Structure formats: structure tokens, C-alpha cells
Amino acid sequence: MIILKDVNKDPKKLEDVHSIVASILEQVKIEGDQALIELTKQYDRVELSVLKVPRKAFQKAYELVSGETIKSLEFAAEQIKYFAEHQLACLQPLKRCEHIPGVTLGHRLVPIKTCGAYIPAGRYPLPSTALMSIIPAKVAGVDKIIACSPPSKEFGTIHPAVLVAMDIAGVDEAYCMGGAQAIGAFTYGTESVPKVDIIVGPGNKYVTEAKRLVSGSVGIDMLAGPSEVLIIADESVPAQFVAVDLLAKCEHDPNSIAIFVTTSRKLAEEVQKSIKEELKTLGTAELAARTWADNGKIIIVDSMDEAVKISDELAPEHLQIMTENDDEIAGQLCNFGSLFIGKTAPVAFGDYVSGTNHTLPTLSCARFTNGVWVGTFIKVSSVQKVSMEGASRLAGVCSHLAGVEGLLAHQRSAELRRGY
Structure with a gap:
């Protein structure tokens, strides 16, 4: 049995991250804005005079982003909004039920008042995460949505593509800050940054540890680990499809996990060859090759039933099925963050444009929880009248x-x- 690797399980590393994050949170709690400005200079190497992004910065961001990028973000936003609205339609208030005469029960759907959306900024800007975090909150009816993202060294503030995405998604306020200190600001509030009721969005190990430490003082969506994909495929799919989709996950992060499960030794060998070929021309080959070497796995099974069993035990973040009997196999699977059915449904579509959310449970947490969705921002509050x-x-x-x-x-x- 293969267990998904939790890269944060080294006790010494956990202790170091914990102590650093605890110190940062305490500094933000005591010093407020000044701590955020100092920590941004220390960790992001950018000096800020103000944290809140002014309206004119959003307007300028549109000038710095290509028209094609703006149209693409609008396309993705519309699809994400469409899906969130249809999810919301599935949630209904329970106005009256009466099993015992005189005892009337029900529940109300109450949107959370304020939300803080954390938009990470690592090797590249992540405008897609701004859409995924803000739009479901907007559709849910959250009163005030504020977002943050670390500054780009090139622009001295949030990357313009992320600002445009925030604006298209309908953000109310944006703040240039990142890391554990941003989580502290959302939790405690500062002179500039209002505290929120729930924090959503992925981040690095420091952001994740900060969310863990403040959970209970504020709501959080989940504690996310490195991104994962598990692909179940047979000889009906081209090996190149499998290879590229595995590498797409490997280029995320050196700790990303990519697993391929198949009944075909022939396909397994072809995928290995195809990976080598793709790496020759892939612009992110250095990272993808290292990640595949460290965290990539190919599992050959005797039957699709065995493949289903392995998948459900691993409960991957992203689960992709490319077989002759996609729908039949999909119906047997239970544990996954998001399911992609068919050879024309790559995970990349879900990351950007299909409409489902890409903030999903990792490290086998899909056994008991789900990703961010419109319901993340809605409380189901019981009501009774006697x-x-x-x-x-x-x-x-x-x-x-x-x-x-x-x-x-x-x-x-x-x-x-x-x-x-």
C-alpha cells in the first residue's frame, strides 16, 4: 500500500515552522499594521507604505494585463459563477416540519458575514485562485469579501493579473500582504485590515500552520498540503495524455504527488517513455522531472476493482479516469477531492475553466471532507418554535x-x- 506523503511530518521541521509562525502571529496581534509592513520587507523584500490596495491600482492593473488575459479570466469567472449558482440552488431552507403537534422545526441558510481570501504568490501569479476563492463567497451572499496576496517584486504591489481577477470576481477590498502575517491580520484585525469570520485559500507550509493555529478564533476552509493527482487509465487512452497530465501536477511544486494506476504493463512502459520525451521540450522540465523522480509512482494492478480500491484508500485531491468504461468506474469511486471523467477532461480544466473549485482536500482528507464550494460560506442554522x-x-x-x-x-x- 502506498501512502500519500505528508511533507510536514518531520518533527524538527514542524517545530521550526510552528515556532516561526507563532512568533509572527503574536507580532501581528500586538503591532498590527507596523508588523505587516516590517514582515513584508523581511520576507517579500518589498517596502510598503500602505497595505490596502487603492481603487486606482485596480484600474492601472487592467492596463498592465493583456486583453486576452482579461477575456480568459472573465470566461473562467462566468463558468465558476454558473456552477456556484447551481450548487446554491441545491441548498434550501427548511421552513416548517412538525412531527409532534406544536413543535415546529426548521433551518435557515445564513451567509457568513465576512470572508478573507488568501491568494498565494509563489513562482507565478495565481489569478485563478482569486476567482475560485471570491466568486463562491459572492454567490453565497457574504456581506464583505476581502482578499490579500503577497507583493510582486516587479510591481511593488499585488501582481496586476491577480488584481484584475480579484476585481472581476467582485472583491470588496484587497490588501498587499502574504504569509503567516496575513493570516494573523485576518484573524485579529489591525488598524487597516478588518478581521474576518472565515479564511479560505491555499498557501505554503507557513500559511497552513498559521491557519491551524488560529482555527477556532476564526473559521478556515481546510489545512491543505502539496497538490496530488491519481490517474486510472487503460490502453484505450494515448500514453501521451497520461504522461502530460502527470507532469502537469509535477510542475506545481517539488512536493506534489503524481500517481498512475493501470492494468496494462504496456501502457505503463509507454507512459514512462512519453514522460522522458515530454521533458525534453517542457519549459518547466527541471522542476517537473525532479518532482516525478521524487514523488511519481506507477502502480500496475490486476483489475480495475483493485485500482478503485487503491484510489479510495488514497483519497487523492484530483482523480482522473481514462478508460473504456469511465462512467461505470466513476460510479464505484467514493473518495476524491474532484473527479475528472474521460480522456478529454484533464485536471487542468478544473484548475482554471470548467467551473468546479480547485481548492481541494489533500493528504487523504477527501475521505471525510470536501473542497471549497458555495456551501463553505453558508451556515445551516437550526430554528425551532414550540x-x-x-x-x-x-x-x-x-x-x-x-x-x-x-x-x-x-x-x-x-x-x-x-x-x-
């Missing part, structure tokens, strides 16, 4: 159970309603 008749039916049982637990004021509270 008439005198209903109270008379509930009071006796409630009183008895409260007595069993030794909660005498609870018991008294119920008794007061008996026959009121």
Missing part, C-alpha cells in the same frame, strides 16, 4: 433526561413549561 401544546409534550421527557444527567436547572426549565 407552542404550549408542544411544550406539554416535550417537558416530561426533557425533565427526565436532564435529571439523568444531573442538570437540575435544565430540569427546572422544562418543568416550568409543563402545562404553562
Whole structure:
């Protein structure tokens, strides 16, 4: 059995990250804006005078981004919004149900008031993550959506492509900040940055550790690890498709995980050859080759049933199926962050334009949770109304159970309603 590697399990490294992040959070909590400015200079090598991005910076960003990029972002935004709206339509308030006369139950769908969207900036700007984080919150009805991203050294502020994406998505405010300090600002608030009710968006190990430490003081979407893909394929698919889709995951990050499961030794060998060929011309070959060598795996199984079993045990972030019986196999799978069915449905589409979200559970967490979606930003809050008749039916049982637990004021509270 192959276990997805958690790169943060080294105790010494965990201790180092924890102590650094805890110190940063405390500094932001005490010093506010000044800490954010100093930490941005220290870690991002950019000196800021203000943290909030002014409206004119958004307008200038459109001038710095190509028309094709703007149109592409608008296309992706429309598709993400379309899917989020249809997801929202599946959620319905429960206005009235009555099993016992006089006891009316229900629930309300209550949007979270404020959201902080963290948009990482590593080797490249990530405008797609701005769309994925902000649009579902907007569709859910969040009152105020604020976003942040680390500064680009080239521009001295958030990369213009990310600013344009934030604007297209409908952000209310944006702040130039990143790292654990940004998570601290969203959690505690500073002179400039308002604190929020929930923080969403992926980040590096310091951002993830910061989210772990502040969870409970603020809501978080999840604790994300390195990106993953598992591909199940047979000889009906070209080896090149599998090879390129594996490398697409490998170029993300040196800790990314790419696994290929197949019933065909022939296809496995062809994929290995195709990977070597693709690396000869791939612009990100150095990173992709190193990641594949360190974290790439090919598993040959005796049957598709075995492939399904392995996949469900690993519960990958991205699961891709390319076989002669895609729909049949898809119906047997349960554990995945996002499922891509068919040889014309690569993970890249989900990362950008198909409309589903790309902020997904990793490290086998898809066994018990899901990725960011419109429901991430909605509370399902229960409501009850009890008439005198209903109270008379509930009071006796409630009183008895409260007595069993030794909660005498609870018991008294119920008794007061008996026959009121």
C-alpha cells in the first residue's frame, strides 16, 4: 500500500515552522499594521507604505494585463459563477416540519458575514485562485469579501493579473500582504485590515500552520498540503495524455504527488517513455522531472476493482479516469477531492475553466471532507418554535433526561413549561 506523503511530518521541521509562525502571529496581534509592513520587507523584500490596495491600482492593473488575459479570466469567472449558482440552488431552507403537534422545526441558510481570501504568490501569479476563492463567497451572499496576496517584486504591489481577477470576481477590498502575517491580520484585525469570520485559500507550509493555529478564533476552509493527482487509465487512452497530465501536477511544486494506476504493463512502459520525451521540450522540465523522480509512482494492478480500491484508500485531491468504461468506474469511486471523467477532461480544466473549485482536500482528507464550494460560506442554522401544546409534550421527557444527567436547572426549565 502506498501512502500519500505528508511533507510536514518531520518533527524538527514542524517545530521550526510552528515556532516561526507563532512568533509572527503574536507580532501581528500586538503591532498590527507596523508588523505587516516590517514582515513584508523581511520576507517579500518589498517596502510598503500602505497595505490596502487603492481603487486606482485596480484600474492601472487592467492596463498592465493583456486583453486576452482579461477575456480568459472573465470566461473562467462566468463558468465558476454558473456552477456556484447551481450548487446554491441545491441548498434550501427548511421552513416548517412538525412531527409532534406544536413543535415546529426548521433551518435557515445564513451567509457568513465576512470572508478573507488568501491568494498565494509563489513562482507565478495565481489569478485563478482569486476567482475560485471570491466568486463562491459572492454567490453565497457574504456581506464583505476581502482578499490579500503577497507583493510582486516587479510591481511593488499585488501582481496586476491577480488584481484584475480579484476585481472581476467582485472583491470588496484587497490588501498587499502574504504569509503567516496575513493570516494573523485576518484573524485579529489591525488598524487597516478588518478581521474576518472565515479564511479560505491555499498557501505554503507557513500559511497552513498559521491557519491551524488560529482555527477556532476564526473559521478556515481546510489545512491543505502539496497538490496530488491519481490517474486510472487503460490502453484505450494515448500514453501521451497520461504522461502530460502527470507532469502537469509535477510542475506545481517539488512536493506534489503524481500517481498512475493501470492494468496494462504496456501502457505503463509507454507512459514512462512519453514522460522522458515530454521533458525534453517542457519549459518547466527541471522542476517537473525532479518532482516525478521524487514523488511519481506507477502502480500496475490486476483489475480495475483493485485500482478503485487503491484510489479510495488514497483519497487523492484530483482523480482522473481514462478508460473504456469511465462512467461505470466513476460510479464505484467514493473518495476524491474532484473527479475528472474521460480522456478529454484533464485536471487542468478544473484548475482554471470548467467551473468546479480547485481548492481541494489533500493528504487523504477527501475521505471525510470536501473542497471549497458555495456551501463553505453558508451556515445551516437550526430554528425551532414550540407552542404550549408542544411544550406539554416535550417537558416530561426533557425533565427526565436532564435529571439523568444531573442538570437540575435544565430540569427546572422544562418543568416550568409543563402545562404553562
